[in-house]
Amino acid sequence: MAVAIALIFSLPAYAAQSDKERIAELEKKLERSLAVIDKLSQRVDQLEAQKTIAAKVSEGDAESRAKMNESVKLATETSQQQVARIDQLERNLVQVSELSAKKRELGLPLHGFADVGYVHTSKVIDGRKSGFALGNLDLYLTPEFGDRIKSLFELTFEFNEKGESVATDLERLQIGYTFSDALTLWAGRVHTPYGYWNTAFHHGAQLQPSILRPKMVAFEDQGGILPAHSVGLMASGATKVQGGRLEYDFAVANGSRIVGEAGDQVIDYNAGKDDNSNKGLAANVRYRFSGSLDGLTVGMHALTQQVNQEGTANKTELNMLGGFLVFDTDDWEIISEYYKFRNKDLSGNTGTHNSWAGFLHAGYRFNDLIQPYARLEKASLDQSDNYFAALRSGRSYNRQILGLRYNLSPISALKFELGQTNEKQVNGSEFKYNETRLQFSVRF
Structure with missing residues (x-):
């Protein structure tokens, strides 16, 4: 899946890069062909001179003249073939250049995702139970700014969990500069580098x-317990x-x-400056095996930052390692x-608190x-x-x-899902419910 995802988000850049590479390759072929023509022309001149000399020295030697004529004829035909090849290469070069220019004139390609579905729940959640549901309309762009400058802009239109009004969210706005395969530096809003799913x-x-995403790595506005995005x-x-x-x-x-009304608070990633000037750090290091273990990846991740609860004096040093x-x-x-949490209370005397979370997905x-998956x-x-x-x-x-x-096609999928969730409430009681979900999703 990681490979598929990388391919999808690199398609527009790859198409443009392909044109550049084809033009460069055609130009190289032209240079090589012109060099061959020059050598062949010199060879024809030499053979013509030898033919003239041979005719003067031995006009009666028919066999020698026949061989000489054959050599000249062969060299001339080869030269003509090279000239024809150059003409074709020049036409190809012009066509590719015109196509590349036309693509630029047509503007920036727009790609995206969309989904619709149906949800049935055994209990009322957020005042809602069962029915059809609109998913996201997710649009993304990958503008070109040069061979080393990368970018990705992703804009999503979605309803909240309660089905209230369409929200517009600039999910990713990242611009990067590639120094080498070993280093690309990105700036902007990115997905926080932890785990594999996120x-x-x-x-x-x-x-x-x-x-559904695993509940622990859900997006911030959908109840995730970790910041899925960072600026x-x-x-x-x-x-x-x-x-x-x-x-x-x-x-x-x-x-x-942490923002919101009591009982409905979520994580906010501080898109416009930082509320406490305490910067967060995140790391994700992984090793992808090759050979007989191709497909296996193991990794470690870590996250630390100070999180304030808006409207209160509560401050927590969030520490995650896993x-x-x-x-x-x-x-x-x-x-x-x-995910192993060791959070430190910075505003009171409750000390350090240990928690953990994890999941296993197999398909x-x-x-x-x-x-099929579980x-x-x-x-x-x-x-x-x-x-x-x-x-x-x-x-x-x-x-x-x-x-x-x-998979209805390479760019569309129909999914059916049964789930059972058991949550502990603030008062210690349990809230257990079952869900049946159906989703039709596409990309374009």
Whole structure:
């Protein structure tokens, strides 16, 4: 899946780069052909001179004259073929150049994702139970600013969890400069580099193997317990090592804050400056195996930042350390992530609080057409920790999901999902509910 995702977001840039490479290659071929023509012309001149001399020395030697004539004829034909080849190459070069110019005149390609669905729940959640639902309209652009300058702009239109009014969210706005394969420096709003799910599966529903994201890595406005986005700087790169490839992402960004009314508070990533000037740090280091273990990736991730709760004196030093394992082949897709929290209370005397969360997702592809999958999720979150106590989804829970994905085409998918969730409430009671979901998603 990681490979598919990379291909999708690099298609526009790749198409433009392909034109440049084809033009450069055609120009090289022209230079080589012209050099050959020059040598052949010199050879023809030499043979013509030898023919004249031979005719004077031995006008009666018919056999020698025949051989000489054949050599001259062959050289002349070869020269004519090279000239024809140059003419064709020149025409190809002009056509490719005109096509590239025409594409620029047509403007910047626009790509995106969209999804619709149906949800049935066994209990009322946020005042709503069952019915049809509009998903996201996710648009993205990848403008070109040069060979080394990259960019990605992603704009999403979506309804909130309560189905209220369309919200517009600039999910990603990142501009980067590539120094080498080992280093690309990004600036702007990026996906916070932790785990695999948050960095591989973005806002396009068609890309994601399931309908729901794991609850612990849900987006901020959908009740996630970690900042899925960050505004700042991120360095990314990769290098080949013995038996595989070492990759990394390091980010320094505005720390998050907790906003909203009591009982409905969520994480805000501080898009416009930082509320406490305490910058957050995040790191994701992974190793992709090759050879007989091709498809296996193991990694570690870490996150630390100071998070203030708006309207209160609560301050928490959020510290997360964990790891993940991914096995993605033509047949299997297995994703496992673990998060260990050791949060420190900076505003009171409650000390340090330990919590953890993790999930295991497994799916099997049949001819890249049908993919049944299952997922187990569990979170044990300390409610004496101000950070988790403030968040509306900061409660311990466990969830089981069974699903089936059917690829109607390479760019569309139909998914069916059954889920059961058991959440602990503030008063210690349990809230258990079942969900049935159906989703039709496309990309364009």
